[in-house]
Amino acid sequence: MDAFYASIEQRDNPALRGKPIGVGGTSRRGVLATASYEARQFGVRSAMPNGLALKKCPHLILVKSRFDVYKRVSAQIREIFHRYTDLVEPLSLDEAYLDVTEPKQGPPSATLLAEQIRKEVFETTQLTCSAGVSYNKFIAKTASDFNKPDGITVVLPDQAQEFLEKLPIAKFHGIGKVTAERMRALGIHSGADLAKADLPTLRLHFGKAGKFFYNIVRGIDDRPVISSRERKSIGAERTFEENISDLGEMGARLDDIVKEVSRRAEKSMSAGKTVTLKIKFSDFVQITRSKTLPNPVRSYEDLLPVIKELLQQAPLRDREVRLLGASLSNLKKPEELEGQQIKIPFPDL
Structure with missing residues (x-):
């Protein structure tokens, strides 16, 4: 989808159309979930702190996120996808891989199907999307960013090598900013440069990821679409x-966060054995502390003491904290919880 959250806000509020908007928190200390294309012209991007975004674009309009709405629209879009194939692998609310090797309906052409799906998405949601069409996930994903917004890029098998060799290294999906800088330091600026690097060299500098880079520049990606x-x-x-440094206040803030984690765990009927505390300091340095329990938990009463224990162990040293988080991992599904002791809240009768 094209600037998904921002496009929904502009669709639902005509006063925002054609204006630079950033979706996320509305305070200067928040972080943008996404930005409209009008805002992107000023260098505003997703995951950018609101304060920096406002410096780049002083007339940026900050809009509070409405994830309940985004989820409903995402469900509408996935329903369209599933009319054409059961092999749909969502990456997020606004993006997915589709394997249309054997479509349930429509022409036996991935390109024509992509155009048909894009048309249906627009007719249903009044939102535009872009598509990449190719013979594997890596090339299709990379191609999907080429003709945004509202575009399509098709890379046939005999076009793949030329397409990849002309690609700037930072445009390769899976190569982030830091990795791109390391590659440029090695003289690798494009796909053509990457193709010249042998496997031992790439493994030496990038570890296990070296083989992935070696393969993708040759158009090799055998990962299936997992539904x-x-x-x-x-x-x-x-x-x-505002930053906080008082331990008591941190505990109070974590109380509400833990309640939300418990609510989400109960909704998904899951429980976890590993509890993790996340702390981000005012200088953006981030640490985590975890504890693995003998039995899975999900209730607020079970989670809160563990999180507070982890908070006591954290190296705070009067440092100011800008973010706190809590999570459950090492999850167990409902069918795996049979016979295990787990607190389940029942409503009052």
């Missing part, structure tokens, strides 16, 4: 309006 993905963790976090 269901197992959830790895359940968590919640809060960024504060």
Whole structure:
């Protein structure tokens, strides 16, 4: 989807159309979830602190997130996807892989199907999306960013090598900013440069990821589209309006966060054995502390003492904290919890 959250806000509020908006928290200390294309012209990007975004674009309009709405629209879009294939692998609310090798309906052409799906998405939601079409996940994903917004890029097998060799290294999906800088320091600026690097060299500098880089620049990616993905963790976090350094106040803030983690765990009917505390300091340095329990937990009463114990162990040293988070991992599904002791809240009768 194209600037998904921002596009929904502009769709639902005509006064925002054509204006630079950032979706996320509305305070200067928040972080943007996304930005409209009008804002991106000023260098505003997702995951950017609101304060920095406002410096780049002083007339930026900050809009509070409405994730309940985004989830409903995402469900509408996935329903369209599933009319064409059962092999849908969501990456997030606004993005997914589709394997249309054997479509349930429509023409036997990935390109024509992509256009048909994009048309249906727009007719249903009044939102635009962009598509990448190719023979594997890596190239399709990389291609999907080429003609945004509201575009499509098709890379046929015999076009793949030329497409990849012309690509700037930072445009390769899976190569982030830091890795791109390390590659440029080695003289690797494009796909053509990456293709010249042998496997031992890439492994020496990038470890296990070296083989991935070696393969993708040659158009090799055998990962299948996986239609269901197992959830790895359940968590919640809060960024504060003002930094806090008082241990008692941190405990009070964590109380609400733990309640939210417990609520989400109960909703998904999951429990976890590993409890993790996340702390981000005012200088953006981040630490985590974890504890693995003998039995899975999900209730507020079980989680809170563990989180407070981890807080006591954290190296705070009067440092100011801007964010606290809590999460459950090492999750157990409902069918795995049979016979295990776990507190289940029942409503009052």
